[in-house]
Amino acid sequence: MNYKKNNFHIENIPIEKIAKKFGTPTYCYSLSTIKKNIKKFKNNFKTINPLICFSVKSNSNLFILKEIKKMGVGADVVSKGELLIALKAGINPKKIVFSGVGKTYEELKFAIEKKILLINVESESELNQIEKISKIKKRKIDVGLRLNPNIDAKTLKKISTGKNEEKFGLIQKSFLKIIEKFKNSKNLKIKCLSVHIGSQITNHRPYEKMLNVLSSVIKKADYNFEYIDLGGGMGIKYNENTKVLNYKKYNSIIKKFLNKNKTKIILEPGRSIVGNSGLLLTKIIYIKETNKINFVILDAAMNDLIRPALYGSKHRIIASKLNRKIKRKKHEFVGPICETTDKFLSLSKFQSLKEKDILAICDVGAYGMVLSSNYNLRTKPAEILINKFSLKTITRRQKLNTII
Numbered sequence: 297m298n299y300k301k302n303n304f305h306i307e308n309i310p311i312e313k314i315a316k317k318f319g320t321p322t323y324c325y326s327l328s329t330i331k332k333n334i335k336k337f338k339n340n341f342k343t344i345n346p347l348i349c350f351s352v353k354s355n356s357n358l359f360i361l362k363e364i365k366k367m368g369v370g371a372d373v374v375s376k377g378e379l380l381i382a383l384k385a386g387i388n389p390k391k392i393v394f395s396g397v398g399k400t401y402e403e404l405k406f407a408i409e410k411k412i413l414l415i416n417v418e419s420e421s422e423l424n425q426i427e428k429i430s431k432i433k434k435r436k437i438d439v440g441l442r443l444n445p446n447i448d449a450k451t452l453k454k455i456s457t458g459k460n461e462e463k464f465g466l467i468q469k470s471f472l473k474i475i476e477k478f479k480n481s482k483n484l485k486i487k488c489l490s491v492h493i494g495s496q497i498t499n500h501r502p503y504e505k506m507l508n509v510l511s512s513v514i515k516k517a518d519y520n521f522e523y524i525d526l527g528g529g530m531g532i533k534y535n536e537n538t539k540v541l542n543y544k545k546y547n548s549i550i551k552k553f554l555n556k557n558k559t560k561i562i563l564e565p566g567r568s569i570v571g572n573s574g575l576l577l578t579k580i581i582y583i584k585e586t587n588k589i590n591f592v593i594l595d596a597a598m599n600d601l602i603r604p605a606l607y608g609s610k611h612r613i614i615a616s617k618l619n620r621k622i623k624r625k626k627h628e629f630v631g632p633i634c635e636t637t638d639k640f641l642s643l644s645k646f647q648s649l650k651e652k653d654i655l656a657i658c659d660v661g662a663y664g665m666v667l668s669s670n671y672n673l674r675t676k677p678a679e680i681l682i683n684k685f686s687l688k689t690i691t692r693r694q695k696l697n698t699i700i
């Protein structure tokens with residue numbers, strides 16, 4: 297994605313053309329970026345040969361999942377819906393893991409019937425529920441246990457998941473108690489220890505601490521896990537000043553861990569596979585100038601992309617047409633929704649803009665469309681997949697009459 301002759305392109309197509317053809321707001325994704333990310337990810341972890349399970353919650357579009365499947369990647373799902381769509385994309389159940397603190401009886405039963413690789417259990421009550429199903433089905437069920445390692449992932453508070461005050465996983469004491477109680481169970485086979493300490497992690501140190509905790513817990517449990525599932529969370533570069541995770545270092549810490557613990561590694565990347573592949577195209581409805589602020593009112597809003605409002609995250613904004621003329625005034629890029637938090641970005645200057653111009657909000661491939669809603673009774677955007685010169689509608693724009 298870059299400017300060619302002053303026109304911003306996604307692969308070989310000017311985004312202005314996509315906006316004209318499909319309207320706005322519209323999500324569009326670069327397939328080659330997704331493929332590149334997967335190749336890079338595999339390469340970075342080549343020496344530990346992990347099972348890679350794409351975190352479906354970051355982007356659950358069927359066509360994108362199909363492409364990811366073609367590259368041999370499995371899935372990490374967190375609901376029956378995500379499990380269904382992963383299967384529909386053709387992903388082998390033996391490459392699917394199921395996480396989440398509140399899986400219902402119905403969801404567990406469905407996952408068991410589909411014979412997925414692992415259900416990563418997060419409470420003793422959930423384990424009892426699975427045992428019940430196991431007895432009914434007269435089958436031994438493979439499970440993982442999710443440990444809450446009490447690690448600060450040093451990321452945004454709202455996307456941190458590995459501390460004891462957060463709802464995820466089992467605290468060490470419960471974890472060890474469950475191993476003791478179920479290690480010889482006829483109904484359950486504990487195959488995996490899983491963790492996931494948070495998202496958008498840009499430093500390897502939290503991961504290092506996490507692996508140290510794992511080593512110590514494994515020792516205390518005195519139990520052989522066939523798999524260690526390290527979750528996802530690898531951060532991406534949203535801005536010039538965000539650091540990126542040092543994959544080499546992370547890989548080498550895992551290698552060190554494997555020297556002490558013989559096991560197979562599972563990784564569950566989401567954002568790092570799709571995050572930088574997506575743009576949200578939007579049109580300027582109005583520009584409203586006040587004494588101090590230039591409000592750029594877009595046709596995309598927090599219902600289309602909630603990350604800035606929900607987490608305070610900052611996504612770059614670029615214009616479809618490059619204009620060297622700069623306007624030095626505070627710019628606020630906002631949506632039409634009646635909420636003060638419906639704001640994407642504040643900048644002290646931007647290139648000169650006019651109404652009807654097309655802009656793109658960048659790096660929205662992960663936790664973008666999946667978090668969209670119908671707030672203010674607005675329809676959800678369309679999604680377009682770009683492959684070199686070709687465009688494919690992978691989600692049609694929602695119509696008002698389907699929600700009214």
Ligand SMILES: *Cc1c(COP(=O)(O)O)cnc(C)c1O
Pocket residue numbers: 351353354372395396492494495496527528529530564565566567568662
């Ligand atoms: C959200 C989530 C992931 C993916 O996190 P990313 O930051 O997108 O890589 C992986 N595993 C679990 C259990 C999750 O909840």
